[in-house]
Each structure stands twice: as C-alpha cells, then as structure tokens.
Amino acid sequence: xxxxxxxxxxxxxxxxxxxxxxxxxxxAGRRVLxxxxxxxxxxxxxxxxxxxxxxxxxxxxxxLRSSPQAGPDPDVVVERTRHAxxxxxxxxxxxxxxxxxxxxxxxxxTDLADLGAIACxxxxxxxxxxxxxxxxxxSSAKGNSVVTADPPPSDALASAGLLRWEFELPPGxxxxxELRVRPDGAGPVRAVGRAATSPLAPTQAAGDDPRxxxxxxxxxxxxxxxLLRDPAHPTDTYLAAxxxxxxxxxxxxxxxxxxxTLPLGTRLAVGTLRTLARTQLLGQxxxxxxxxxxxxxxxxxxxxxxxxxxxxxxFPALLAEARRWGMPDTETEELLPAAExxxxxxxxxxxxxxxxxDPQPGGPVRCETQAHAHRAALLGAxxxxxxxxxxxxxxxxxxxxxxxxxxxxFWIDDLxxxxxxxARVPDGRPVPFLGAAAxxxxxxxxxxxxERAPGLLDKVQTEQLARLLxxxxxxxxxxxxxxxxxxxxxxxxxxxxxxxxxxxxAVAVAGLAAADYEKEASALLRGLLAAAEEFGHRLPDMYAGxxxxxxxxxxxxxxxxxxxxxxxxxxxxxLTTLAGLRPDAPARTVTLRPMRSAPxxxxxxxxxxxxxxxxxxxxxxxxxxxxxxxxxxxxLRT
Numbered sequence: 001x002x003x004x005x006x007x008x009x010x011x012x013x014x015x016x017x018x019x020x021x022x023x024x025x026x027x028a029g030r031r032v033l034x035x036x037x038x039x040x041x042x043x044x045x046x047x048x049x050x051x052x053x054x055x056x057x058x059x060x061x062x063x064l065r066s067s068p069q070a071g072p073d074p075d076v077v078v079e080r081t082r083h084a085x086x087x088x089x090x091x092x093x094x095x096x097x098x099x100x101x102x103x104x105x106x107x108x109x110t111d112l113a114d115l116g117a118i119a120c121x122x123x124x125x126x127x128x129x130x131x132x133x134x135x136x137x138x139s140s141a142k143g144n145s146v147v148t149a150d151p152p153p154s155d156a157l158a159s160a161g162l163l164r165w166e167f168e169l170p171p172g173x174x175x176x177x178e179l180r181v182r183p184d185g186a187g188p189v190r191a192v193g194r195a196a197t198s199p200l201a202p203t204q205a206a207g208d209d210p211r212x213x214x215x216x217x218x219x220x221x222x223x224x225x226x227l228l229r230d231p232a233h234p235t236d237t238y239l240a241a242x243x244x245x246x247x248x249x250x251x252x253x254x255x256x257x258x259x260x261t262l263p264l265g266t267r268l269a270v271g272t273l274r275t276l277a278r279t280q281l282l283g284q285x286x287x288x289x290x291x292x293x294x295x296x297x298x299x300x301x302x303x304x305x306x307x308x309x310x311x312x313x314x315f316p317a318l319l320a321e322a323r324r325w326g327m328p329d330t331e332t333e334e335l336l337p338a339a340e341x342x343x344x345x346x347x348x349x350x351x352x353x354x355x356x357x358d359p360q361p362g363g364p365v366r367c368e369t370q371a372h373a374h375r376a377a378l379l380g381a382x383x384x385x386x387x388x389x390x391x392x393x394x395x396x397x398x399x400x401x402x403x404x405x406x407x408x409x410f411w412i413d414d415l416x417x418x419x420x421x422x423a424r425v426p427d428g429r430p431v432p433f434l435g436a437a438a439x440x441x442x443x444x445x446x447x448x449x450x451e452r453a454p455g456l457l458d459k460v461q462t463e464q465l466a467r468l469l470x471x472x473x474x475x476x477x478x479x480x481x482x483x484x485x486x487x488x489x490x491x492x493x494x495x496x497x498x499x500x501x502x503x504x505x506a507v508a509v510a511g512l513a514a515a516d517y518e519k520e521a522s523a524l525l526r527g528l529l530a531a532a533e534e535f536g537h538r539l540p541d542m543y544a545g546x547x548x549x550x551x552x553x554x555x556x557x558x559x560x561x562x563x564x565x566x567x568x569x570x571x572x573x574x575l576t577t578l579a580g581l582r583p584d585a586p587a588r589t590v591t592l593r594p595m596r597s598a599p600x601x602x603x604x605x606x607x608x609x610x611x612x613x614x615x616x617x618x619x620x621x622x623x624x625x626x627x628x629x630x631x632x633x634x635x636l637r638t
Contacts, residue, residue, distance in 0.1 A: 002057050003226065009083070009086075024110070033181040094169040136161060207602050214533075227239060233275070250294075346376060354398075442511025449637070469512065478527050499557055506528070534554050592617065615630050
C-alpha cells in the first residue's frame, strides 16, 4: 500500500492491478482504477521485486526475454513506479545487442466502487469505457474517472479497455509511459504531508542500533501520509486512523496519536484539537461538552465501549501537555473553553458518585476509563490553575477520592500478588481478567517542572502490574498481548482478546520506564523493535500475539491497518522514551530522565521541538543524557 491521503494505491507484489480483491487506485475512499495490466510483446513481465521507496510510492521491477533466440537471460527490464497520487510511470530498458520493436498493451478498467463495498465483496461489475483525450473515461451514478497517458497511445480500444503503443528501442535504450488517473475535472492530489507546511518536524535518529533510524524515518513518513485537512478550515490538520479500513477521522485515535507526536511539535495537536472542538456537543442535556465518537469492540468479556468518552478525556490532557511542550499561549487560550466543557462533562457524568461509567450510566466501570478520567482531572486542574480559571481544586479533590476507592475496589488479591480488575459491573462485582488495557494505569501524564501526575495504583500495586505486564503471559516477545494467555477466551488473533496492539505496547513501555521498571520496559521495547524490523519498520496497528521463538516472525492480522496513526506515532514515543524528555516550556525548563540501562545502546535524536525551537539530545551507552541543541534560555533539569 502506498498512501498520501486522500490518495491510496493497493497492489500485490506482482505489480499488476488485476481488478481482484482490493487492487486499485483510490481517491477519497472510491476506487478510480481497478485494473492496470501490462503486456510487452504479448507477454506479462516476470515480477522480480516489489519495494516501498516511501510511504506514498512503490517500485515494481519485472523482466522478459524479447525473443526465444535471445538465450536464457532477460534482455528487457520493465520498471513501474506507482504513486498514491494516482500516477504510474512505466519504463522499459533494453539490454539487447540489437534494436527492438516492442508493442505495449495496457488493459485498464474500474468499477468506481466504494472501499467499504469492496471490503464486503460487493464491488459490482467493471464499467464500460469510452475514449477520452489521450486515454479512457468511465462514468456511472457513483461518479467518473479518467486515465490519461503521456505519450498518447497509438491506438485506444474502448470496448476492451486497451491502450496500445509501439516503441523502437536501440541497444541500451529506454522508453517511458506515464499514466494519470483521477476523477474527471479533478486536479492532482495535494497530499497534506508532502506540503512545505507539514506540522511534523523532520526529526532524525542515529545510534548503535541501526533499526532506530529506520523506525523513526518510516514512522514520520507514515504519519505524513495519513495527514488530512479539515475541509472547512484547511489550516487545521489531523491524522486519519489508518489505511485501508479507516481513512477518516477517528477522534480518540487522532488525539492519542497527536499526543505521542508532541516531540515533533505542537502544530498537529493544535489542528486536531481545533477540528474536534468544532464537533463538541453543545446545548442542554447530560452530553454537553462531550466529543462524539463511535463504539469500539471490547472483546468477548465486555460490551463495546464509547470512543467518544476516551476522546473527551484525552482533549484536556492533550491541551495541557501540548502547553508544556511549547504550544503558544494564544492557541492555549483559544482551545481552553472547549477543554473546560470536556471537564464539565466529566463532572456531570460522574455526578455524586466516584467512578465514570462507559458507555453510559448503568454500564460497566472500566479500568482504563478511570485511568483516562483521573489523568484528565489532574492535568485539567493543572491547566485551569495555570490559566487562572476556577475548578482545579474540585477536580483534584475528585481525583484523590477516585484513587482511594480504586485501589480497594479494583484490586483483586490472589496468591500470585494480585492484579487490577478489567472492570466492575453495575452491582459492584469485578470482571477479573488481565488485558493490555491495564497499561493505561501507568500512563499518568506530565505536570509542571518535569513531574508526573500520581497514578491510580499505589507503589506495591504498580510493582505487581509491572511484573504481570513483563511476564510471559502478557509479553509475547513481539509486544504486549491484548489478553493474557492464561485467560479463558484468549485468541492470538483476537482484536481485543490476544492480538498485540502497538499503541498499548508503547503506552506500557513509556509507563514502565517512567515508573523505573526498566527491565520490563526494555523487554517490550526490544520486542516491538524486532517486530517493526519484520514489517519493514511500518508497524500495523495490531498483529497476532503468537509466542516469539527462534526463527519465528510476527503474523499479520488480516483486519489490521498499515500504516496506522497510533502505530506510527508509537515509533516516535518509543524512541523519545529512551531520552525521558519532560519539558515545561512555560517555566523554560526541560527535565531529562533517560533509561539508565540504555537498552539500545547510544542513541541521538536531532530536530525535535521543545518550546517552539529545535531540540537535540544524545543518550550514551551509560544512560547519561546530553543536550546538543535547545532554545535560548531553556534550562536543563535532571
């Protein structure tokens, strides 16, 4: 898959678009070309390589023999460079000792089907084509599509969807054809991430482990490819959830990814917060202040949760932390009323109780929802106090009460040391299974002067949770399983019941490292880095939670998105966790708490953004951090 949203191209490793499965060029979720098959001198090239050269383009190489008398060696190379913007360049190179006359045929077709219909097997028949300009055109009630060619074909047969050329290649000569596909009358795709105004800083990594550079480079490339603009406010950008299934805005994932990419600058956070603030529910009623979001499957043990709840709680937390990273005061003040409405919704929904139910009053009380709510209350209170707004004391009081009852109500004692419950049902009974969602209990958030907010668990409980997350039942060797292998219903391919989810694994690594459980954090980090290498450093959002053994590879999940916003952003968070960056731009300080064990050896990160200026840091093999570039007047704390 090559991606530059709203453009997308999906191909097999053979290079030919056959019209089967998901093959094709897409624009804004509609397939504008489903078939693009090349025949040279009546034969299909033999595919020898398919390789991603960037997030938005892929290169295919094939070979053929021009005639049986040419011997066993191929003497023609066919190179196809496919771009997500709807462009494909086909180049033929001759290695023959004589001049070649090569007829070229390209068969084209489309069904103009929606991606969702294709995924359900309901794409419909191919449409009839008509000759148009220097190519072909298709139209239906769904829309239209045009393919143009440069140079123009010598012949076009609309009834068969064929374009034909004939080239004469001298020895060592070459010839090229460029195809461009797009809806009739539409201009070229203008990918947000390829613009000079991209909100993500061009950060680089280097170090003893060569995989860190490749992971960061690919992660940022994928994030650029997933950027979208708010159509009504083009200056505001946000991340699509993932390709190919979720090419639009998913509020919780967009906020979580923007939070993990704060080391690359705050502009993505600003665009995401502005976009979602415009969706916030206003008017009268209990949902005032909520950011709406769809339901999310929670596995076989719990009903679906509401991603709107998670998004509403992430909003003030992201704004508070973006301010610490250097968001300008004018933008903080602009977004503060929306954050206050989110916190009002939290207080209203909790009411006179202590816990926040999800998805509605009377529903289960989920472990991770309480973690999100607790963090939102503490970071929100910090934000309100810093901006001179009332309400911070009330939020801290509620958060303190939540910590007290949570440590008693949600902890299940057993002979192994206990574990947190996944949820509590309305009658107060715990739901006793261990899943990756418990990692969110370690994600407490960043306050001023480099301090982290207190967590819902006490020190002993945190130590036990760290042991559980680092144990073989949860750590697959490739990352954190969604559900412990000891639990009934574990399925290594289960969306929320056993598959490794990259987002939760990165949250666990960062939380464990911040709580000084570096052994467990390092093991998960190395596992995720090994999986990234097997996936060409382009991590999917999930993959099978099979046990890692010698010679094994992580198994792809058939429903995974790749690239995915949270998975790509996790690459950024994993590497910046090694440096332990904790900025406080309003106080003009930055605290460094690097992982003392230096699990990947020496690492250098250049081009980060702290307090609106470039920031570079190096962590030695001894776990010592040294700032190499920083904003003027920024003071270092350790």
